[in-house]
Amino acid sequence: MIYLRLFYEFAKVGLFAVGGGLATVPFLQDMAKHTGWFTTHQLADMIAVSECTPGPIGVNMATYTGYTVGGPVGSAVATLGLIFPSIVVILIVARILKAFRDNKYVEWAFYGLRPASTGLIAAACLGVAKIALFDTGEQAFLANALANIRWNAVILALILWFFMNPGMFGKKIGGNKVLKKISGLHPIFFLAAAAIVGIVFRFAG
Amino acid sequence: MKELLDLFLTFARMGGLTFGGGYAMLPILQKEVVENKKWATNEELMDYYAIGQCTPGIIAVNTATFIGSKNCGVIGGIVATLGVVFPSVVMITIIAAFISNFAELKIVQDAFTGIRVCVFVLILKAVIKLGKTSVKDAVTLCLFVLVLFGSMIFDVSPVIFVLLAGACGILAQVFLQKGGAAK
Numbered sequence: 001m002i003y004l005r006l007f008y009e010f011a012k013v014g015l016f017a018v019g020g021g022l023a024t025v026p027f028l029q030d031m032a033k034h035t036g037w038f039t040t041h042q043l044a045d046m047i048a049v050s051e052c053t054p055g056p057i058g059v060n061m062a063t064y065t066g067y068t069v070g071g072p073v074g075s076a077v078a079t080l081g082l083i084f085p086s087i088v089v090i091l092i093v094a095r096i097l098k099a100f101r102d103n104k105y106v107e108w109a110f111y112g113l114r115p116a117s118t119g120l121i122a123a124a125c126l127g128v129a130k131i132a133l134f135d136t137g138e139q140a141f142l143a144n145a146l147a148n149i150r151w152n153a154v155i156l157a158l159i160l161w162f163f164m165n166p167g168m169f170g171k172k173i174g175g176n177k178v179l180k181k182i183s184g185l186h187p188i189f190f191l192a193a194a195a196i197v198g199i200v201f202r203f204a205g
Numbered sequence: 206m207k208e209l210l211d212l213f214l215t216f217a218r219m220g221g222l223t224f225g226g227g228y229a230m231l232p233i234l235q236k237e238v239v240e241n242k243k244w245a246t247n248e249e250l251m252d253y254y255a256i257g258q259c260t261p262g263i264i265a266v267n268t269a270t271f272i273g274s275k276n277c278g279v280i281g282g283i284v285a286t287l288g289v290v291f292p293s294v295v296m297i298t299i300i301a302a303f304i305s306n307f308a309e310l311k312i313v314q315d316a317f318t319g320i321r322v323c324v325f326v327l328i329l330k331a332v333i334k335l336g337k338t339s340v341k342d343a344v345t346l347c348l349f350v351l352v353l354f355g356s357m358i359f360d361v362s363p364v365i366f367v368l369l370a371g372a373c374g375i376l377a378q379v380f381l382q383k384g385g386a387a388k
Contacts, residue, residue, distance in 0.1 A: 014261060014263075015262075016363065016367045022331050025328070030362055033360075045321070047327075048320045048321070049300055049301075054221050054293065054296070055296070056290075057263075058266075059265075059293045059294070060297050063298060063301070067297070075294060083262065083290060086260070086270065086286075087266075089261060090262075094275065094282070097252070101256060104378075107259075109372075111374040112345075112371050113374060115348040115349040115370070116349070117339070118332060118335045121328065121331070125332050128321065128324055128325045133325065156319065161330075165330065187327055190323050190326075191320055191324075193323075197319045198318050198322075199316050199319070201319075203319045
Protein backbone atom coordinates (compact mmCIF):
# COMPACT_ATOMS: atom_id res chain seq x y z
CA MET A 1 0.00 0.00 0.00
CA ILE A 2 2.07 2.86 -1.38
CA TYR A 3 -0.20 5.62 0.01
CA LEU A 4 0.01 4.32 3.57
CA ARG A 5 3.79 4.14 3.23
CA LEU A 6 3.91 7.71 1.85
CA PHE A 7 1.77 8.95 4.71
CA TYR A 8 3.92 7.17 7.29
CA GLU A 9 7.26 8.32 5.85
CA PHE A 10 6.17 11.96 5.67
CA ALA A 11 4.53 11.89 9.09
CA LYS A 12 7.95 10.84 10.40
CA VAL A 13 9.51 13.87 8.69
CA GLY A 14 6.80 16.15 10.08
CA LEU A 15 7.35 14.85 13.59
CA PHE A 16 11.16 15.03 13.70
CA ALA A 17 12.17 17.86 11.36
CA VAL A 18 12.63 20.66 13.86
CA GLY A 19 12.92 24.29 12.82
CA GLY A 20 10.96 24.25 9.57
CA GLY A 21 12.00 24.80 5.98
CA LEU A 22 15.32 23.21 5.13
CA ALA A 23 15.18 21.00 8.24
CA THR A 24 13.20 18.56 6.11
CA VAL A 25 16.08 18.18 3.60
CA PRO A 26 18.25 15.69 5.55
CA PHE A 27 15.16 13.53 6.16
CA LEU A 28 14.34 13.58 2.47
CA GLN A 29 17.93 12.63 1.60
CA ASP A 30 17.58 9.69 3.94
CA MET A 31 14.29 8.84 2.24
CA ALA A 32 15.95 9.00 -1.21
CA LYS A 33 18.57 6.52 -0.02
CA HIS A 34 16.21 4.02 1.56
CA THR A 35 13.02 4.08 -0.49
CA GLY A 36 14.32 4.71 -4.01
CA TRP A 37 11.32 6.98 -4.61
CA PHE A 38 13.53 9.71 -6.03
CA THR A 39 17.24 10.35 -6.57
CA THR A 40 19.34 12.92 -4.77
CA HIS A 41 19.47 14.81 -8.09
CA GLN A 42 15.69 15.00 -8.14
CA LEU A 43 15.73 16.16 -4.53
CA ALA A 44 18.00 19.10 -5.41
CA ASP A 45 15.62 19.98 -8.26
CA MET A 46 12.71 19.81 -5.83
CA ILE A 47 14.43 22.26 -3.51
CA ALA A 48 14.83 24.67 -6.44
CA VAL A 49 11.18 24.33 -7.42
CA SER A 50 10.12 24.90 -3.80
CA GLU A 51 12.15 28.09 -3.61
CA CYS A 52 10.39 29.41 -6.71
CA THR A 53 6.80 28.72 -5.65
CA PRO A 54 4.72 30.16 -2.83
CA GLY A 55 4.08 28.27 0.38
CA PRO A 56 6.22 26.56 3.00
CA ILE A 57 9.18 24.65 1.55
CA GLY A 58 8.44 21.48 3.55
CA VAL A 59 4.91 21.30 2.16
CA ASN A 60 6.15 21.83 -1.39
CA MET A 61 8.69 19.08 -0.97
CA ALA A 62 6.07 16.64 0.33
CA THR A 63 3.70 17.46 -2.52
CA TYR A 64 6.41 17.09 -5.14
CA THR A 65 7.72 13.83 -3.74
CA GLY A 66 4.20 12.49 -3.30
CA TYR A 67 3.44 13.30 -6.93
CA THR A 68 6.55 11.61 -8.31
CA VAL A 69 5.76 8.51 -6.27
CA GLY A 70 1.97 8.27 -6.46
CA GLY A 71 0.51 10.92 -8.76
CA PRO A 72 -2.00 13.57 -7.62
CA VAL A 73 -3.38 11.35 -4.83
CA GLY A 74 0.18 10.70 -3.68
CA SER A 75 0.86 14.42 -3.44
CA ALA A 76 -2.21 14.95 -1.25
CA VAL A 77 -1.41 11.96 0.96
CA ALA A 78 2.25 12.95 1.47
CA THR A 79 1.27 16.51 2.38
CA LEU A 80 -1.37 15.34 4.83
CA GLY A 81 1.21 13.00 6.36
CA LEU A 82 3.67 15.84 6.79
CA ILE A 83 1.22 18.19 8.52
CA PHE A 84 -0.57 15.55 10.59
CA PRO A 85 1.91 15.45 13.52
CA SER A 86 2.08 19.26 13.63
CA ILE A 87 -1.68 19.57 13.86
CA VAL A 88 -1.89 17.04 16.69
CA VAL A 89 1.01 18.54 18.64
CA ILE A 90 -0.20 22.13 18.24
CA LEU A 91 -3.78 21.28 19.21
CA ILE A 92 -2.40 19.79 22.43
CA VAL A 93 0.10 22.60 23.05
CA ALA A 94 -2.57 25.25 22.39
CA ARG A 95 -4.33 24.04 25.56
CA ILE A 96 -1.24 24.35 27.72
CA LEU A 97 0.35 27.28 25.94
CA LYS A 98 1.93 28.99 28.89
CA ALA A 99 3.09 25.87 30.68
CA PHE A 100 4.75 24.64 27.48
CA ARG A 101 6.47 27.92 26.74
CA ASP A 102 7.90 28.21 30.23
CA ASN A 103 8.89 24.57 30.64
CA LYS A 104 12.63 24.38 31.22
CA TYR A 105 12.97 20.82 29.91
CA VAL A 106 11.47 21.84 26.58
CA GLU A 107 13.91 24.74 26.42
CA TRP A 108 16.85 22.48 27.33
CA ALA A 109 15.92 19.86 24.76
CA PHE A 110 15.88 22.55 22.09
CA TYR A 111 19.25 23.79 23.25
CA GLY A 112 20.53 20.41 22.00
CA LEU A 113 18.12 20.02 19.08
CA ARG A 114 18.97 23.25 17.27
CA PRO A 115 22.70 22.59 16.70
CA ALA A 116 21.84 18.98 15.77
CA SER A 117 19.33 20.17 13.19
CA THR A 118 21.96 22.58 11.83
CA GLY A 119 24.47 19.69 11.66
CA LEU A 120 22.00 17.54 9.73
CA ILE A 121 21.33 20.33 7.26
CA ALA A 122 25.09 20.94 6.89
CA ALA A 123 25.59 17.25 6.04
CA ALA A 124 22.70 17.49 3.56
CA CYS A 125 24.39 20.54 2.07
CA LEU A 126 27.56 18.52 1.46
CA GLY A 127 25.40 15.86 -0.18
CA VAL A 128 24.03 18.49 -2.57
CA ALA A 129 27.59 19.79 -3.18
CA LYS A 130 28.59 16.28 -4.22
CA ILE A 131 26.00 16.09 -6.99
CA ALA A 132 26.24 19.77 -7.99
CA LEU A 133 30.01 20.21 -8.16
CA PHE A 134 31.28 16.72 -8.98
CA ASP A 135 30.78 14.43 -11.92
CA THR A 136 30.73 11.06 -10.23
CA GLY A 137 28.61 8.20 -9.07
CA GLU A 138 28.31 6.99 -5.51
CA GLN A 139 31.28 4.61 -5.57
CA ALA A 140 34.89 5.54 -4.80
CA PHE A 141 33.91 9.16 -4.42
CA LEU A 142 36.93 10.37 -2.49
CA ALA A 143 39.46 8.61 -4.71
CA ASN A 144 38.11 10.26 -7.85
CA ALA A 145 36.94 13.55 -6.35
CA LEU A 146 39.71 15.68 -7.83
CA ALA A 147 39.54 14.05 -11.23
CA ASN A 148 35.78 14.49 -11.38
CA ILE A 149 35.44 18.03 -10.13
CA ARG A 150 33.34 20.16 -12.47
CA TRP A 151 35.19 23.42 -12.65
CA ASN A 152 32.45 25.34 -14.45
CA ALA A 153 30.08 24.48 -11.58
CA VAL A 154 32.65 25.51 -8.97
CA ILE A 155 33.18 28.87 -10.68
CA LEU A 156 29.42 29.43 -10.87
CA ALA A 157 29.12 28.57 -7.15
CA LEU A 158 31.83 31.10 -6.24
CA ILE A 159 30.21 33.84 -8.35
CA LEU A 160 26.78 33.15 -6.84
CA TRP A 161 28.29 33.14 -3.36
CA PHE A 162 29.91 36.52 -4.03
CA PHE A 163 26.66 38.14 -5.17
CA MET A 164 24.63 36.62 -2.31
CA ASN A 165 27.13 37.55 0.44
CA PRO A 166 29.08 40.67 -0.57
CA GLY A 167 29.35 41.55 3.13
CA MET A 168 31.84 38.70 3.59
CA PHE A 169 34.33 40.31 1.22
CA GLY A 170 35.26 43.30 3.34
CA LYS A 171 33.60 46.61 4.14
CA LYS A 172 34.29 48.28 0.82
CA ILE A 173 32.63 45.60 -1.29
CA GLY A 174 29.92 44.94 1.30
CA GLY A 175 29.05 48.64 1.43
CA ASN A 176 28.55 48.91 -2.33
CA LYS A 177 24.91 49.90 -2.88
CA VAL A 178 24.32 47.93 -6.07
CA LEU A 179 25.83 44.74 -4.64
CA LYS A 180 23.80 45.17 -1.48
CA LYS A 181 20.63 45.43 -3.52
CA ILE A 182 21.53 42.33 -5.54
CA SER A 183 22.28 40.30 -2.40
CA GLY A 184 18.83 41.16 -1.03
CA LEU A 185 17.02 39.76 -4.07
CA HIS A 186 14.71 36.78 -3.70
CA PRO A 187 16.42 33.38 -4.26
CA ILE A 188 14.24 32.96 -7.35
CA PHE A 189 16.45 35.49 -9.19
CA PHE A 190 19.65 33.59 -8.38
CA LEU A 191 18.05 30.29 -9.39
CA ALA A 192 16.92 31.82 -12.69
CA ALA A 193 20.40 33.22 -13.32
CA ALA A 194 21.94 29.81 -12.58
CA ALA A 195 19.46 28.17 -14.98
CA ILE A 196 20.43 30.61 -17.75
CA VAL A 197 24.15 30.02 -17.12
CA GLY A 198 23.48 26.28 -17.21
CA ILE A 199 21.71 26.52 -20.57
CA VAL A 200 24.18 28.93 -22.19
CA PHE A 201 27.27 26.99 -21.10
CA ARG A 202 25.68 23.54 -21.62
CA PHE A 203 26.25 22.40 -18.05
CA ALA A 204 24.75 18.95 -18.52
CA GLY A 205 27.58 18.19 -20.95
CA MET B 206 -19.81 27.20 8.69
CA LYS B 207 -19.29 30.73 7.41
CA GLU B 208 -16.48 31.22 9.88
CA LEU B 209 -14.77 28.01 8.78
CA LEU B 210 -15.00 29.02 5.14
CA ASP B 211 -13.53 32.40 6.02
CA LEU B 212 -10.64 30.68 7.85
CA PHE B 213 -9.97 28.38 4.91
CA LEU B 214 -10.05 31.14 2.29
CA THR B 215 -7.97 33.59 4.31
CA PHE B 216 -5.25 31.04 5.02
CA ALA B 217 -5.36 29.73 1.44
CA ARG B 218 -4.78 33.27 0.20
CA MET B 219 -1.80 33.69 2.53
CA GLY B 220 -0.38 30.30 1.56
CA GLY B 221 -0.64 31.24 -2.09
CA LEU B 222 1.04 34.60 -1.70
CA THR B 223 4.09 33.89 0.47
CA PHE B 224 7.29 32.71 -1.08
CA GLY B 225 9.63 30.79 1.19
CA GLY B 226 7.23 30.21 4.08
CA GLY B 227 8.24 30.64 7.72
CA TYR B 228 9.41 34.14 8.45
CA ALA B 229 8.42 35.41 5.01
CA MET B 230 4.85 34.87 6.15
CA LEU B 231 5.00 36.95 9.33
CA PRO B 232 4.26 40.41 7.83
CA ILE B 233 1.33 39.00 5.85
CA LEU B 234 -0.06 37.25 8.95
CA GLN B 235 0.21 40.49 10.88
CA LYS B 236 -1.79 42.34 8.25
CA GLU B 237 -4.46 39.70 7.63
CA VAL B 238 -4.90 37.97 10.99
CA VAL B 239 -4.15 40.79 13.42
CA GLU B 240 -5.26 43.94 11.58
CA ASN B 241 -8.02 42.80 9.20
CA LYS B 242 -9.67 39.80 10.85
CA LYS B 243 -8.61 40.42 14.47
CA TRP B 244 -8.28 36.65 15.05
CA ALA B 245 -5.21 37.17 17.25
CA THR B 246 -3.16 39.98 18.77
CA ASN B 247 0.41 40.80 17.77
CA GLU B 248 1.67 39.34 21.06
CA GLU B 249 -0.19 36.08 20.49
CA LEU B 250 1.26 35.89 16.98
CA MET B 251 4.79 36.28 18.33
CA ASP B 252 4.06 33.56 20.91
CA TYR B 253 2.84 31.23 18.18
CA TYR B 254 6.00 31.86 16.20
CA ALA B 255 8.19 31.18 19.22
CA ILE B 256 6.34 27.92 19.93
CA GLY B 257 6.39 27.03 16.22
CA GLN B 258 10.18 27.07 16.57
CA CYS B 259 10.12 24.59 19.43
CA THR B 260 7.54 22.17 18.09
CA PRO B 261 7.92 19.76 15.21
CA GLY B 262 6.75 20.75 11.78
CA ILE B 263 6.55 23.81 9.63
CA ILE B 264 6.08 27.18 11.28
CA ALA B 265 3.43 28.45 8.86
CA VAL B 266 1.43 25.25 9.42
CA ASN B 267 1.79 25.44 13.19
CA THR B 268 0.67 29.08 13.26
CA ALA B 269 -2.36 28.28 11.10
CA THR B 270 -3.35 25.45 13.47
CA PHE B 271 -3.02 27.77 16.46
CA ILE B 272 -5.12 30.59 15.04
CA GLY B 273 -7.75 28.25 13.63
CA SER B 274 -8.17 26.34 16.88
CA LYS B 275 -8.28 29.53 18.92
CA ASN B 276 -11.24 30.81 16.90
CA CYS B 277 -13.18 27.69 15.90
CA GLY B 278 -11.84 24.84 18.04
CA VAL B 279 -10.22 21.66 16.74
CA ILE B 280 -12.13 21.76 13.43
CA GLY B 281 -10.99 25.35 12.94
CA GLY B 282 -7.38 24.31 13.47
CA ILE B 283 -7.64 21.59 10.85
CA VAL B 284 -9.49 23.81 8.35
CA ALA B 285 -7.02 26.69 8.64
CA THR B 286 -4.09 24.29 8.20
CA LEU B 287 -5.62 22.66 5.13
CA GLY B 288 -6.21 26.16 3.78
CA VAL B 289 -2.60 27.25 4.17
CA VAL B 290 -1.23 24.20 2.31
CA PHE B 291 -3.95 24.03 -0.36
CA PRO B 292 -2.43 26.45 -2.94
CA SER B 293 1.01 24.82 -2.65
CA VAL B 294 -0.41 21.36 -3.22
CA VAL B 295 -2.29 22.45 -6.35
CA MET B 296 0.56 24.50 -7.79
CA ILE B 297 3.33 21.96 -7.10
CA THR B 298 1.26 19.09 -8.46
CA ILE B 299 0.91 21.00 -11.75
CA ILE B 300 4.64 21.85 -11.82
CA ALA B 301 5.61 18.28 -10.99
CA ALA B 302 3.50 16.98 -13.87
CA PHE B 303 5.11 19.55 -16.15
CA ILE B 304 8.67 18.77 -15.10
CA SER B 305 8.30 15.00 -15.34
CA ASN B 306 7.17 15.47 -18.96
CA PHE B 307 10.04 17.73 -19.91
CA ALA B 308 12.86 16.30 -17.80
CA GLU B 309 14.37 14.48 -20.79
CA LEU B 310 14.94 17.65 -22.83
CA LYS B 311 18.59 18.71 -23.09
CA ILE B 312 17.77 22.35 -22.32
CA VAL B 313 15.90 21.39 -19.12
CA GLN B 314 18.82 19.20 -18.01
CA ASP B 315 21.28 22.04 -18.66
CA ALA B 316 19.09 24.44 -16.69
CA PHE B 317 18.73 22.10 -13.72
CA THR B 318 22.44 21.31 -13.65
CA GLY B 319 23.05 25.03 -13.23
CA ILE B 320 20.19 25.36 -10.73
CA ARG B 321 21.64 22.60 -8.51
CA VAL B 322 24.78 24.69 -8.06
CA CYS B 323 22.61 27.55 -6.87
CA VAL B 324 20.67 25.24 -4.54
CA PHE B 325 23.97 24.23 -2.93
CA VAL B 326 24.94 27.88 -2.39
CA LEU B 327 21.49 28.73 -0.97
CA ILE B 328 21.63 25.85 1.53
CA LEU B 329 25.19 26.74 2.54
CA LYS B 330 24.04 30.29 3.24
CA ALA B 331 21.11 28.99 5.32
CA VAL B 332 23.42 26.69 7.30
CA ILE B 333 25.73 29.58 8.22
CA LYS B 334 22.76 31.69 9.27
CA LEU B 335 21.29 28.85 11.35
CA GLY B 336 24.70 28.12 12.88
CA LYS B 337 24.99 31.66 14.18
CA THR B 338 21.89 31.24 16.33
CA SER B 339 22.14 27.55 17.23
CA VAL B 340 25.89 27.08 17.89
CA LYS B 341 26.51 29.30 20.90
CA ASP B 342 29.00 27.51 23.16
CA ALA B 343 31.26 24.45 23.50
CA VAL B 344 28.37 22.02 24.08
CA THR B 345 26.36 23.14 21.06
CA LEU B 346 29.52 23.23 18.91
CA CYS B 347 30.28 19.63 19.93
CA LEU B 348 26.75 18.54 19.09
CA PHE B 349 26.91 20.29 15.72
CA VAL B 350 30.23 18.64 14.76
CA LEU B 351 29.21 15.20 16.08
CA VAL B 352 25.90 15.20 14.21
CA LEU B 353 27.51 16.56 11.02
CA PHE B 354 30.14 13.83 10.87
CA GLY B 355 27.99 11.16 12.51
CA SER B 356 25.26 11.52 9.90
CA MET B 357 27.81 11.33 7.08
CA ILE B 358 29.61 8.27 8.46
CA PHE B 359 26.77 6.18 9.85
CA ASP B 360 23.86 5.13 7.71
CA VAL B 361 21.12 5.70 10.29
CA SER B 362 17.94 7.74 10.21
CA PRO B 363 18.22 11.44 11.16
CA VAL B 364 15.49 10.65 13.70
CA ILE B 365 18.14 8.96 15.90
CA PHE B 366 20.28 12.10 15.92
CA VAL B 367 17.33 14.33 16.74
CA LEU B 368 16.31 12.15 19.70
CA LEU B 369 19.89 11.83 21.02
CA ALA B 370 20.56 15.56 20.65
CA GLY B 371 17.40 16.44 22.57
CA ALA B 372 18.47 14.13 25.39
CA CYS B 373 22.01 15.56 25.32
CA GLY B 374 20.62 19.09 25.54
CA ILE B 375 18.67 18.23 28.69
CA LEU B 376 21.57 16.32 30.28
CA ALA B 377 24.08 19.09 29.49
CA GLN B 378 21.81 21.73 31.00
CA VAL B 379 21.14 19.66 34.13
CA PHE B 380 24.90 19.25 34.50
CA LEU B 381 25.61 22.96 33.81
CA GLN B 382 22.92 24.14 36.24
CA LYS B 383 24.22 21.82 38.98
CA GLY B 384 27.79 23.03 38.40
CA GLY B 385 26.57 26.60 38.61
CA ALA B 386 24.70 25.93 41.88
CA ALA B 387 27.74 24.19 43.47
CA LYS B 388 29.87 27.27 42.88
